[in-house]
Amino acid sequence: MSLDDPRTIRLADYQPYSHLVERVELTFRLHPTATRVRAALHMAANPAARAGQDLRLDGEGLRLISCAIDGRAVQPILDATGLTLAVGVLPAQPFVLETEVEIAPEGNTALEGLYMSKGMYCTQCEAEGFRKITYYPDRPDVMARFHVRIESDLPVLLSNGNPVGQGAGWAEWDDPWPKPSYLFALVAGDLRAHPGDFTTMEGRAVSLNIWVRPGDEGRCAWGMEALKASMAWDERVYGRAYDLDVFNIVAVDDFNMGAMENKGLNIFNSKAVLASPETATDDDFARVEAIIAHEYFHNWTGNRITCRDWFQLCLKEGLTVFRDQQFSGDLRSHAVKRIEDVLMLRARQFREDGGPLAHPVRPDSFVEINNFYTATVYEKGAEVIGMLKRLVGDADYARALDLYFDRHDGQAATIEDWLKVFEDTTGRELSQFKRWYTEAGTPRLSVTEDWADGVFTLTFGQVNPPTPGQPQKAAKVIPVAVGLLNPNGDEVVPTMVLEVTEERQSFAFKGLATRPVASILRGFSAPVLLERVVPAAERAFLLAHDTDPFNRWEAGRSLAKEVLARMILDGAAPSADLLDGLRRIAFDEGLDPAFRALALRLPGEDDMAATLHAAGHVPDPARIYAARRALHLALAEHLGPRLPALEEACRVPGAFSPDAAAAGKRALRLASLSLLARLDGGAAARAAYRAADNMTESFGSLAILLDIGAGESELADFAAKWQQDRLVLEKWFAVQVSAAAPDKVADVVRKLTQRADFDWKNPNRFRAVIGALSGNHAGFHHASGEGYALLADWLITLDPKNPQTAARMSTAFESWPRYDADRQAMMRGALQRIMAAPGLSRDLSEMAGRMLG
Numbered sequence: 143m144s145l146d147d148p149r150t151i152r153l154a155d156y157q158p159y160s161h162l163v164e165r166v167e168l169t170f171r172l173h174p175t176a177t178r179v180r181a182a183l184h185m186a187a188n189p190a191a192r193a194g195q196d197l198r199l200d201g202e203g204l205r206l207i208s209c210a211i212d213g214r215a216v217q218p219i220l221d222a223t224g225l226t227l228a229v230g231v232l233p234a235q236p237f238v239l240e241t242e243v244e245i246a247p248e249g250n251t252a253l254e255g256l257y258m259s260k261g262m263y264c265t266q267c268e269a270e271g272f273r274k275i276t277y278y279p280d281r282p283d284v285m286a287r288f289h290v291r292i293e294s295d296l297p298v299l300l301s302n303g304n305p306v307g308q309g310a311g312w313a314e315w316d317d318p319w320p321k322p323s324y325l326f327a328l329v330a331g332d333l334r335a336h337p338g339d340f341t342t343m344e345g346r347a348v349s350l351n352i353w354v355r356p357g358d359e360g361r362c363a364w365g366m367e368a369l370k371a372s373m374a375w376d377e378r379v380y381g382r383a384y385d386l387d388v389f390n391i392v393a394v395d396d397f398n399m400g401a402m403e404n405k406g407l408n409i410f411n412s413k414a415v416l417a418s419p420e421t422a423t424d425d426d427f428a429r430v431e432a433i434i435a436h437e438y439f440h441n442w443t444g445n446r447i448t449c450r451d452w453f454q455l456c457l458k459e460g461l462t463v464f465r466d467q468q469f470s471g472d473l474r475s476h477a478v479k480r481i482e483d484v485l486m487l488r489a490r491q492f493r494e495d496g497g498p499l500a501h502p503v504r505p506d507s508f509v510e511i512n513n514f515y516t517a518t519v520y521e522k523g524a525e526v527i528g529m530l531k532r533l534v535g536d537a538d539y540a541r542a543l544d545l546y547f548d549r550h551d552g553q554a555a556t557i558e559d560w561l562k563v564f565e566d567t568t569g570r571e572l573s574q575f576k577r578w579y580t581e582a583g584t585p586r587l588s589v590t591e592d593w594a595d596g597v598f599t600l601t602f603g604q605v606n607p608p609t610p611g612q613p614q615k616a617a618k619v620i621p622v623a624v625g626l627l628n629p630n631g632d633e634v635v636p637t638m639v640l641e642v643t644e645e646r647q648s649f650a651f652k653g654l655a656t657r658p659v660a661s662i663l664r665g666f667s668a669p670v671l672l673e674r675v676v677p678a679a680e681r682a683f684l685l686a687h688d689t690d691p692f693n694r695w696e697a698g699r700s701l702a703k704e705v706l707a708r709m710i711l712d713g714a715a716p717s718a719d720l721l722d723g724l725r726r727i728a729f730d731e732g733l734d735p736a737f738r739a740l741a742l743r744l745p746g747e748d749d750m751a752a753t754l755h756a757a758g759h760v761p762d763p764a765r766i767y768a769a770r771r772a773l774h775l776a777l778a779e780h781l782g783p784r785l786p787a788l789e790e791a792c793r794v795p796g797a798f799s800p801d802a803a804a805a806g807k808r809a810l811r812l813a814s815l816s817l818l819a820r821l822d823g824g825a826a827a828r829a830a831y832r833a834a835d836n837m838t839e840s841f842g843s844l845a846i847l848l849d850i851g852a853g854e855s856e857l858a859d860f861a862a863k864w865q866q867d868r869l870v871l872e873k874w875f876a877v878q879v880s881a882a883a884p885d886k887v888a889d890v891v892r893k894l895t896q897r898a899d900f901d902w903k904n905p906n907r908f909r910a911v912i913g914a915l916s917g918n919h920a921g922f923h924h925a926s927g928e929g930y931a932l933l934a935d936w937l938i939t940l941d942p943k944n945p946q947t948a949a950r951m952s953t954a955f956e957s958w959p960r961y962d963a964d965r966q967a968m969m970r971g972a973l974q975r976i977m978a979a980p981g982l983s984r985d986l987s988e989m990a991g992r993m994l995g
């Protein structure tokens with residue numbers, strides 16, 4: 143981390159805020175270029191803080207109109223980041239500080255603070271956006287009750303809490319729950335509601351609404367069902383009920399992230415909430431369900447209990463991701479959900495943890511907090527909670543969570559508070575476990591086995607690699623779920639958790655009649671890189687027989703990676719073990735189709751590059767691309783004659799339903815169509831495209847056609863049909879880039895970015911094209927360096943308008959250390975060019991600086 147950057151903020155420097163804010167009254171007079179914000183802050187000295195401090199309020203880009211204390215005008219000292227009132231002008235007793243400022247939401251392209259999106263007003267305050275709305279102590283440990291008055295001619299005026307009054311041109315909202323400023327929200331626009339209702343277990347009748355722009359009303363039903371399911375689930379599983387009379391969700395087209403959990407007024411990227419069978423794929427439906435749940439669950443894990451400071455971000459995010467993963471598993475399939483989550487974790491978090499951007503789940507310093515909404519904080523943060531639950535057991539986890547809610551409701555808490563709750567509940571000492579929060583890097587866990595005199599011994603070794611700023615690390619506690627199978631596939635030792643706490647440690651299993659086959663790290667019980675030499679035949683055995691579905695899938699995955707690696711490195715032919723094993727899974731009707739589809743998905747190119755790099759090789763993107771396609775073809779030929787029957791068996795009759803069972807069948811159908819396309823030139827996929835009555839199959843077959851270099855007329859047909867639909871058009875943009883051949887990607891991107899409808903200031907559209915560019919591994923890493931140059935150009939263009947999104951997308955360069963000297967030089971050159979751009983944002987300069995090291 144940029145330890146010597148003068149802008150660095152450190153966890154070690156935390157101090158409580160000088161004052162308490164008991165209550166806030168806000169009045170907004172909305173105007174595109176001259177919005178007036180009046181704020182009355184009811185304040186008192188904070189007894190827990192050092193006495194006699196000046197009053198410091200954050201504020202950026204505000205035009206101060208007036209400032210008064212207890213009704214008497216005062217003259218604060220203004221600077222670029224806020225306002226100071228000297229202690230001398232502050233009353234000794236509680237006082238009211240009133241300010242009025244003017245801001246211009248129309249020109250706000252950073253989408254932070256108050257901004258406009260297609261005629262509607264909208265806010266985004268996490269992490270530090272409230273300071274762009276008014277002068278305020280914009281930090282999460284200052285919690286206050288908010289009363290909001292909005293004045294505007296727009297028909298729908300929303301804020302947090304409960305509605306307490308409205309009339310022509312105004313509305314008032316009152317939030318009874320104290321909250322930090324990052325949870326403030328305001329929306330005003332010409333919006334339509336999709337209504338619903340829910341009665342809590344405490345008997346509170348809650349009216350629910352999903353607010354959308356006219357025309358989108360037909361895409362809200364799924365989100366509403368997901369919201370009700372989330373409310374019921376949190377009551378049933380965590381005993382947590384909703385606590386206001388209304389719950390509003392708003393869909394907005396211009397949004398940097400997926401969604402935001404503002405108290406009682408969640409704001410969603412329209413992509414993360416709108417869904418209909420014609421316009422959304424099964425993956426979209428699942429994602430909408432998960433994000434709705436995630437934001438709703440924040441009401442307790444995030445809002446009722448919030449974070450003391452931004453270093454504690456994982457306190458709310460890791461836990462809330464963990465909860466949304468549990469929810470999706472409960473509603474769908476735990477096995478499939480776990481596999482998908484691990485795929486994601488490895489693709490994004492392991493990649494981050496193994497490169498120059500590695501940081502602990504709880505970082506101890508940052509320059510720009512927006513750069514720490516990362517896979518590590520979110521996904522590894524959730525893994526850490528999964529490990530804790532495994533270590534203490536389900537019953538103690540539930541007791542600990544009850545204590546957490548009990549003890550910390552209404553507070554801004556820390557990771558220390560969180561761990562203390564588990565220590566107090568279980569009597570367990572968690573200082574070693576805490577290293578998962580404070581140390582970066584993915585541990586490498588090696589295993590060897592030994593069989594002698596009826597005793598089977600597993601010996602583990604752990605290595606915790608150095609990461610930026612953390613050269614040395616001690617051993618971690620690693621929960622390793624293990625089961626033993628006998629040679630006919632029966633389980634002789636059911637799943638148990640071994641606690642590896644030393645750098646080297648052995649576990650013996652006695653009283654076995656024959657040498658067992660070990661199934662290690664079941665359910666992916668810890669976020670580690672498992673290093674284990676396993677004969678291909680044993681992997682094939684586990685692929686056929688493992689009773690743990692995750693490890694069954696994992697056996698196929700590891701085998702596929704080993705086979706692919708040999709194809710890439712020494713031009714070997716694909717092994718029969720793998721092809722036979724995958725064929726057995728593909729046609730095994732006793733297995734969940736979704737699981738079969740996942741088993742058929744070959745390791746991605748970036749995954750292979752990381753794997754080869756970890757094994758000491760220099761990955762060649764072109765060879766990886768070619769080998770992966772060769773393996774896909776070989777698999778198609780191996781499954782060949784039976785593919786048409788499989789494809790047909792997976793057609794789902796009747797009206798479209800996005801449920802998990804139907805979605806699983808469609809996924810398997812598309813997997814077989816993709817294989818078939820290598821054999822029939824795309825005939826079956828073309829027929830599927832024509833016959834499709836839902837987006838999953840029409841988009842899925844289009845992608846398959848493009849991937850084999852066909853599909854031109856389908857692409858044109860798709861464009862003609864969806865021209866007016868911004869969300870579907872996103873898919874059209876993205877798929878052309880992801881499916882382009884390595885030497886065509888740059889041209890495709892250039893062509894798409896010249897289109898009038900490439901509205902690059904819209905984060906979704908920018909991501910659709912530029913994000914897909916870095917997602918096309920062989921294209922992005924093409925030897926010409928064009929991919930790198932294009933990405934750098936676009937990041938430099940976007941940065942002045944939207945630094946947050948530019949910074950987030952710059953992580954495409956984090957993998958530079960993996961590649962050959964030429965590519966390293968080109969990637970570093972691109973980063974240096976970014977660094978040299980005049981007026982570079984704090985966001986992007988921190989990222990580029992950390993990547994350059």
Ligand code: PHE
Binds near residue numbers: 266268403437459515
């Ligand atoms: N807190 C949001 C979530 O995890 C993410 C977010 C962060 C959204 C910052 C906007 C800005 O649900």
Ligand code: ZN
Binds near residue numbers: 440458459
């Ligand atoms: Zn979240």
